[in-house]
Amino acid sequence: MTATSSGYTRFARLSQAEFRARLPEALDIYVSAMRYPDGTAEQRAPMWLTHALREGWRCVAALDEEDTLLGLAYGYRGSVGQWWHEQVRRGLLQREGQEAASRWLGDYFELTEIHVRPDQQGAGIGEDLLRRLLDGVDNARVLLSTPEGTSRAWKLYRRVGFADVLRDYYFAGDPRAFAILGRTLPLDPPTPSN
């Protein structure tokens, strides 16, 4: 595990084995940050483990002095055949056409998950996780989906330059409206106010 320090929070890239070992802790943060019902963690565990096997997968963790997880972000190279890729492709083809679908989906990194423990939010950990995760990613673009109207996540994504790709989009089997946001890589450096 390589690690750097930022104040009292340590950031570290997790290997697949480290991610597996921390999965229950990571899913606890996910469930509390997203306010999902009990049972969600057990449901998501196999999916997160499958994600970790995908090409280009990388994960960054935020840890405190006792090595407790405060937050994490992960993602991987998006590609044809992945459920999320095909869902977004369907939306782009329906609404924006072939050119937009090829441009956005030709070479991108999917920012799949980013979550910070609720009592640690609002102190810059989320932005740090996002920047560290995307640092050195060699894809041309980054894409993510987020439920419409989750204000803290929205503010973070806008602050680092994510633009609308699709709004009010419905994934198969989910009644919530989502936004797909994206931007080119690399990210711009943080503004001085950060």
Ligand SMILES: CC(C)(COP(=O)(O)OP(=O)(O)OC[C@H]1O[C@@H](n2cnc3c(N)ncnc32)[C@H](O)[C@@H]1OP(=O)(O)O)[C@@H](O)C(=O)NCCC(=O)NCCS
């Ligand atoms: C979205 C999320 C990952 C962002 O993480 P975070 O650590 O709260 O994000 P940041 O601290 O970087 O930015 C959030 C706020 O802190 C402020 N901030 C940033 N750096 C700061 C610093 N050094 N000191 C004080 N405040 C700071 C930002 O201005 C921002 O202000 P806001 O409170 O008006 O939103 C986190 O809030 C979260 O887990 N939310 C619930 C789950 C979720 O929505 N995940 C994404 C689903 S797509």
